[in-house]
Amino acid sequence: MNDYKIAVCDDEAICCYELCNILNEYEKYKDVNFEIKCYENGNKLLSEKLSEFDIFFLDIEMDYINGIETARLIIKECPDAVIMFVTGFDNYIDYAFDLKVMRYLNKPIDKDRLFRALNIVIMDINKEKQYINVRDYRGQLYEIKIIDIIRIYIDGRKVAVETADNIYETNKTFSEMEKILESFDFVYTYKKRLANLLYVSGFEDDKLLLKKGSHEIEEYINYRLIGNVRREWMLYGRKFR
Amino acid sequence: MDVIWEEIQMTIIYEFAMLCTYIFEALIANLLFSQVLIKKLNKIRHYIILFCGYGLLFIIHSFNNTLLNLSLFIVINIILLAILYEGKLSSKLYYIMFFILVMSVTEVIALFIMKIVLKTEFILSMEAKIILAIISKTMLFLLVKSFCNIINKNTYKIPNDKFFALMLISSTIVTVLYVFISITLNIKIDTTKSFAALISSIGLMFSSMLIFYLFEQSIKEQTNLKEFALLKQKSELDLKHYKILKENYDNVKIIEHDIKKHIRLIDEFAKIGNNLEIVKYIEGINEDIQYFSLKPISKNKALDIVLNEKIQIAQNKDIKFIFHIQNVNMDFIQDIDICTIFSNILDNAIESCEKSENKEIILEIYMVNCKFLTIELTNSCDIIPVIQDGNLITCKENPNNHGFGMKSVIRTVKKYKGQVFYFYNDNELKFITNISILV
Numbered sequence: 001m002n003d004y005k006i007a008v009c010d011d012e013a014i015c016c017y018e019l020c021n022i023l024n025e026y027e028k029y030k031d032v033n034f035e036i037k038c039y040e041n042g043n044k045l046l047s048e049k050l051s052e053f054d055i056f057f058l059d060i061e062m063d064y065i066n067g068i069e070t071a072r073l074i075i076k077e078c079p080d081a082v083i084m085f086v087t088g089f090d091n092y093i094d095y096a097f098d099l100k101v102m103r104y105l106n107k108p109i110d111k112d113r114l115f116r117a118l119n120i121v122i123m124d125i126n127k128e129k130q131y132i133n134v135r136d137y138r139g140q141l142y143e144i145k146i147i148d149i150i151r152i153y154i155d156g157r158k159v160a161v162e163t164a165d166n167i168y169e170t171n172k173t174f175s176e177m178e179k180i181l182e183s184f185d186f187v188y189t190y191k192k193r194l195a196n197l198l199y200v201s202g203f204e205d206d207k208l209l210l211k212k213g214s215h216e217i218e219e220y221i222n223y224r225l226i227g228n229v230r231r232e233w234m235l236y237g238r239k240f241r
Numbered sequence: 242m243d244v245i246w247e248e249i250q251m252t253i254i255y256e257f258a259m260l261c262t263y264i265f266e267a268l269i270a271n272l273l274f275s276q277v278l279i280k281k282l283n284k285i286r287h288y289i290i291l292f293c294g295y296g297l298l299f300i301i302h303s304f305n306n307t308l309l310n311l312s313l314f315i316v317i318n319i320i321l322l323a324i325l326y327e328g329k330l331s332s333k334l335y336y337i338m339f340f341i342l343v344m345s346v347t348e349v350i351a352l353f354i355m356k357i358v359l360k361t362e363f364i365l366s367m368e369a370k371i372i373l374a375i376i377s378k379t380m381l382f383l384l385v386k387s388f389c390n391i392i393n394k395n396t397y398k399i400p401n402d403k404f405f406a407l408m409l410i411s412s413t414i415v416t417v418l419y420v421f422i423s424i425t426l427n428i429k430i431d432t433t434k435s436f437a438a439l440i441s442s443i444g445l446m447f448s449s450m451l452i453f454y455l456f457e458q459s460i461k462e463q464t465n466l467k468e469f470a471l472l473k474q475k476s477e478l479d480l481k482h483y484k485i486l487k488e489n490y491d492n493v494k495i496i497e498h499d500i501k502k503h504i505r506l507i508d509e510f511a512k513i514g515n516n517l518e519i520v521k522y523i524e525g526i527n528e529d530i531q532y533f534s535l536k537p538i539s540k541n542k543a544l545d546i547v548l549n550e551k552i553q554i555a556q557n558k559d560i561k562f563i564f565h566i567q568n569v570n571m572d573f574i575q576d577i578d579i580c581t582i583f584s585n586i587l588d589n590a591i592e593s594c595e596k597s598e599n600k601e602i603i604l605e606i607y608m609v610n611c612k613f614l615t616i617e618l619t620n621s622c623d624i625i626p627v628i629q630d631g632n633l634i635t636c637k638e639n640p641n642n643h644g645f646g647m648k649s650v651i652r653t654v655k656k657y658k659g660q661v662f663y664f665y666n667d668n669e670l671k672f673i674t675n676i677s678i679l680v
Binding site: 087104106113197198199200201202203226227230231233234236237238240241 | 565567568605607608609610612613615617629630631658660662664673675677679
């Protein structure tokens with residue numbers, strides 16, 4: 001549980017070295033084990049077996065193939081990869097980039113900031129590994145990632161669990177589900193409705209827009225809960241600082 | 242002799258009045274067609290040809306043949322549109338038909354009102370006939386103008402409420418003209434008075450058009466002034482940014498000059514093997530570099546200018562200013578709007594810090610869910626504000642004193658489909674402004 005494989009990709013050896021130093025410091029501080037591999041360009045990294053890695057640190061400005069392109073190819077092979085971009089001052093991040101979670105670190109790397117980001121990233125990686133059993137309407141059993149759940153709500157006597165590709169139901173009660181989802185980024189939109197903030201793609205006065213695959217679904221918010229949703233949204237957003 | 246002379250006089254006046262109605266009609270046609278079609282010629286030629294065409298129609302009208310009038314009206318209009326405007330013949334025909342339809346409708350309405358209100362079937366006097374023509378033309382103008390205002394997507398469009406107010410004035414003109422008719426019908430008036438009635442009718446007809454024209458002109462001037470002010474603001478921004486870059490460049494020059502000296506010294510320390518001295522020395526150089534009073538912070542010009550200015554103010558007031566800005570592209574927000582947002586929230590933060598024991602401002606800009614550009618400003622605030630559902634109710638003793646800055650921030654953020662939320666942390670006495678804008 002506490003072992004993580006990290007790939008660092010930067011064409012400047014000194015930057016790799018500096019980053020590795022900070023990562024080693026974090027290992028001691030948090031009692032985790034990092035297996036760090038350094039690559040001097042994207043091509044070398046891409047020739048490796050990518051699914052073995054948990055975290056990628058990519059420099060944006062590299063020769064042959066830049067960090068953004070490398071990230072695109074990594075995502076293709078392992079969609080759940082955690083990618084952190086390390087950028088110099090002169091580069092913008094292309095925000096049209098469709099990544100689940102994306103983080104940036106400015107050079108020179110600020111230790112506190114990296115520590116904070118690692119705390120969150122490691123938590124996310126652990127969340128990534130949690131599954132839950134659900135059934136579809138024909139009663140067939142599935143195991144889905146909790147992180148893939150867009151929202152849950154009471155539907156008749158069962159709890160409906162909505163993901164990007166289907167709506168399932170679970171035998172668990174709503175309060176049992178509440179407990180399971182506690183450590184995730186869910187927020188109450190009604191008394192018995194929870195929406196995953198990870199999928200929020202729009203925020204209007206009284207509703208959230210949630211990204212479901214390639215389209216958006218609306219999730220209305222009870223007027224009593226609007227203040228709470230806003231607060232939770234702000235706290236959730238701080239993960240990306 | 243006198244009677245003949247009077248008759249000649251009256252005929253001239255009647256013909257003059259008719260000519261005026263034709264000129265007016267030409268202007269209305271011009272208004273309609275210029276709205277829906279694109280002009281080909283320059284202004285002077287355009288109006289000369291237009292008035293020639295309608296002048297011809299005026300001459301033909303004296304033959305008093307309705308069928309001939311109508312057919313020639315269509316023919317001349319087709320020729321006029323072909324010369325004056327670009328576009329397909331079919332669409333031009335369509336607009337001519339539309340014009341004729343509106344014209345006949347107004348004439349029928351004018352007659353109808355005449356019958357209902359004045360209870361007269363026949364129009365006896367020539368004056369009444371002409372005034373009726375003037376009424377129908379004024380109505381035609383009002384209809385065409387309303388139509389144009391609806392389809393107009395120009396920046397110089399008259400706002401609806403003001404348009405109705407102007408319409409009210411013009412409608413009153415129509416009513417006054419009916420009063421004129423009833424006077425000419427009921428009371429026998431002499432030549433001078435009927436002359437005065439005709440001239441003032443013509444004047445009223447033109448003034449109904451003139452008020453719209455003048456109002457549009459003033460809107461145009463206002464818009465130009467606003468644009469000019471915006472441009473001026475923008476050029477001031479550019480100038481300030483240039484100054485920052487210039488100062489930065491000069492500082493770099495100084496450091497470049499010193500760098501050889503630094504390298505030589507570090508080299509000497511290294512030869513002796515005194516690492517501690519090297520570290521100390523480099524720290525010293527770093528402090529030198531910190532001296533940059535103005536520096537580029539983000540890649541956004543406007544943000545840099547505002548931040549540099551506010552950092553300076555904060556420093557002067559002993560306020561600690563920390564910022565962390567991810568290199569996100571903010572170019573989709575107009576410079577002016579960036580200025581509005583940041584200078585207002587930072588002004589508030591500085592003001593609040595001044596009154597607080599702790600003096601600290603933290604500005605962070607980052608992306609959430611790869612979709613939301615998020616600006617989070619945290620500042621010390623000892624006075625507990627009233628916040629409801631993330632909306633700020635008040636944070637000052639006198640609520641009337643504030644709000645304009647924040648209102649304009651909210652308005653600007655809304656323009657980009659964004660939201661502004663406020664929070665207060667009672668434990669740390671910190672006020673948080675959170676703005677998220679959809680990218």
